[in-house]
Structure formats: C-alpha cells, structure tokens
Amino acid sequence: MNERAQPLTAAKRYAAGVMKYAQMGYWQPDYEPKDTDVIALFRITPQDGVDPEEAAAAVAGESSTATWTVVWTDRLTNCEKYRAKAYRVDPVPNQPGVWFAYIAYELDLFEEGSIANLTASIIGNVFGFKPLKALRLEDMRLPTAYVKTFQGPATGIVVERERLQCWGRPLLGATVKPKLGLSGRNYGRVVYEALKGGLDFTKDDENINSQPFMHWRDRFLYCMEAVARASAATGEVKGTYLNVTAATMEDMYERAEFAKELGSVIVMIDLVIGYTAIQSMAKWARRNNMILHLHRAGHSTYTRQRSHGVSFRVIAKWMRLAGVDHIHAGTVVGKLEGDPATTRGYYDICREEYNQKCLEHGVFFDQDWASLNRLMPVASGGIHAGQMHQLIQHLGEDVVLQFGGGTIGHPDGIAAGAQANRVALEAMIFARNAGADYVKDGPEILARAARTCTPLRQALDTWKDVTFNYQSTDAPDFTPLESVTA
Helix, strand or coil, X not given: CCHHHCCCCHHHHCXXXXXXXXXXXXXXXXXXXXXXXXXXXXXXXXXXXXXXXXHHHHHHHHCCCCCCCCCHHHHHCCHHHHCCEEEEEEECCCCCCCEEEEEEECHHHCCCCCHHHHHHHHCCCHHHCCCEEEXXXXXXXXXXXXXXXXXXXXXXXXXXXXXXXXXXXXXXXXXXXXXXXXXXXXXXXHHHHHHHHCCCEEECCCCCCCECCECHHHHHHHHHHHHHHHHHHHCCCCEEEEECCCCCHHHHHHHHHHHHHCCCCEEEEEHHHCHHHHHHHHHHHHHCCCEEEEECCCCHHHHXXXXXXXXXXXXXXXXXXXXXXXXXXXXXXXXXXXXXXXXXXHHHHHHCCEECCEHHHCECCCEECCCCCCCEEEEECCCCHHHHHHHHHHHCCCCEEECCHHHHCCCCCHHHHHHHHHHHHHHHHHHHHCCCCCCCCHHHHHHHHHCCCHHXXXXXXXXXXXXXXXXXXXXXXXXXXXXXXX
16 A cells, blocks of 8 residues: 555544545555445546545545545544445556546445435535546445335336236337427327337337427327227237426426326336436335336436446446336447447346346446346337347347337338337247247348238338447446367
8 A cells, every 4th residue: 555545643633734535544455345335436537646545535535524624523423434435446457547446335324215315425526526537436336234225116027017918028119209399189199000000118208398389288198098099909008108207396296197097007207307306206106006217318418438427337226226117228239329248237237136246247246136126128219120139139028129210210100110110029039939049040030020011121121221330438348258278
C-alpha cells in the first residue's frame, strides 16, 4: 500500500483540518466483506497525480460518512462501523489509468426496501467529485438480508404465462407506430390488427401519454375495445401496454385504475418517473393483480458509455428489487446498443434465481435473489422476422419480442406483419424442439416456412438485408480464456 494511504493514529485522525480520505480510514485493504455488506464496484479514472487507493477511498467516504474536512462529530457515532470501506483496486484491462474499486457498505446505512435511499447513498454525490476524471458504477452485490426487504416483481414470469395461457415460446409484441399523432380510433385499429394477426401484446411507446391529438382516456377505451375484439376473434388472451406515466402519482393511479376497470391485464410506466414512483406503481400492481411493464426511457443518458455513469446491469438489479415485471433489456441484433455478452448478463440478472459471477458477461458478483420473482426481459428496437433464429439463440424463451416497425411496416399491412412474426417464431421453435440446428439453418427454416405463408415471404423480402452492425460502446472488459489442448 502507498505510504500516503496509511491510516493515521487516533489522535492525529481527529485533529482539525484536511487530510486524505485514505488516512481517515476509508481505505482498508485488509477488510474482509461480511455476508451482510452491500458491495459496489466502481470504474474510477483518477485525476493525474491522484493514487487509485485515494480515489477509491474518496468514493467510499463521500458515498457514506465523509466530507472534505475532519469533523469532531465523528466521535459521537460508531464511525468505524458506518464508514464505507474501499478494500480493493484492480487495473482495468487494456485501459491505462483506469481502475476497478471495490467498496463495502454496512447494511445499517440503508433504509429497508427503498431504491431511492440506496441510490441517494451510492450515486448521490460522488459523480461530480473533482479528484476523479470519470466514475461509473459497474455492478453491485446485494446481500440476502437486504434483498428480502423488497417485494420484487409484482407478477413474475410464471404467473404472467399462466394469465396469458402461453407457454413454450417467447411472447410476441409490437409498439404502435408512429409514436405520436394518431387519433384514438386509428390507434385502436393498429392494436386490433396486430393482435388479431397473431401477437400477444401491443404497446404504447415511452412518449405517448395524454397529448392534444389523443388524450389518455380515449386511447384506453379504443385500445381495450381492440383487445376484446381480438381476443374474441382468436380465442387467445391478449393485452396492450397502456402507458399510465403522468405528471403526478395521483394522475398515474387514476389512469391505472381506469385500465383495470376496462379489463386490462397490464399497465406500463417509464423509467423517468423516478424510483419512488416506480416502487409505488409496483405495489399498486401487486395489490391489483396487474402486470407492470417498465420502459427504460432515458437510461442511455447514463448507462451507455463505459467511462462514466451507471451500468444497465445495475439498473436491472434495482428494478428487479423495485418490483416491475417487464424491462427493456436489449436485442443484440437490433438498432439499439447491445453487445451480445453484455446483454446476456442483463438477461441473466432478470431471469435467474441465482447469478454466478461471470466476468465475460460483465457480472462481477454472485447474487442470490432470495426467491424474488423473475423479471421478464423485453427485446425491442429494430428487429424483424428474418432475425428470429438469432433472437432465440441470444435471448432464449422467457422474453417478449417486440417488432414495432417489423410489424407495422409490413408491405401488406399490420395484420400481415403480425402473422409473419408469429409464423416465423413458431417455425423456429418447432425446429429447435425437433433437434434441428436452428441457428445455423435459421435462414433455410424461415425460407421453408415462407413457402406456405405469403406474409412471411414478403417480410423476408423486405427486410432480409437490414442489419445494425456497429461496434458496441459497452462491451465486457474480460473475455473467456481459450482452452489449451495437447
């Protein structure tokens, strides 16, 4: 350890003045984290001349009990217990001057069952700290004792499938397009055509709330009429995500209650409503037997870049605690950011009962979810029927595949777009279950299905060459080691 990071004696520690955070006790390389500690992993980029240990100690201090100068009131508390402890710094591979800092927090520092308190503590003040060029919260380990104070997803994957009477395949959805400008009647027509054509869900987009061209009550009425008619025509349970996001909690409760009265099985909120509002709506959804869909609107403003912000894997963990049932989690092959390995890590966080540390997927800690319900990931953004084999390969079965433009942009109309997606999905699932190499033979499987399904053939002809191949801005820092054979 650097000599400048050595802690001071008690007498010097509490002398008035300014001293380094490491000397105040926030750097403890010999500390062994307890099972009940909350652990945060930060990617830190110190300013020139700032030691990584001091930078880590500064983050630990400013996210727990420290300020810029010594305060005598420390001696009125059990400060040794309440200090966060930076106990490890590792260089980030292939990024000189950047470090992973491990910081442990005593469980007593957090209010039970409150994402707002957790985030105010961990990210509330440190991201503007001048000794750091950049700071990113990469991952967290949440102890079982803390996890059990949260309700978790209101419905969960198993019960959602029971309500929809749909097993053995991904769910299919579509976001209504254009996002803005449709009247209530025309909006409802899109919903009806898509559901009747074979989709399980349709969805409001993040910015459709209650604008002059279509107020929320009109949209809800026309959409639920469309759901009822499509259910009657197909004999299947259908749903549409009615976005209840609004200016106040009172408005959101009013809209959610109206959706319930109309018979909706699901409501939707946007991430931008804030953590307290999200938890409030999750509690409402559990009380009212409603599936709660979360659109991650705004997340990329702080999750996309590797150097500064909060990783989406952390947002996924917070939202599973908070109690939403769905969350947009990337598509890998679509138009939005999503490295395959990183996205796999997000999906594992949503769906597994226990996450094992997996550095090649960006998962730094084992995480026990302590029987919290599983969270359904949603794949949305620039996907189409021709990618069905890739989507199933990367994302698995417990996922909602949402084709917005890939349904509504079909040359023969919305219902034909929905039919193309449903046939492509069922052909691929059948091939997988029959033992075929559906990934390698995916294009051939789709081509065979298209011989007896004109809408699918039209979809493949229209979008067969559409890809979004760009270098990811958020790939894992670690790659699997290649096996060595004699």
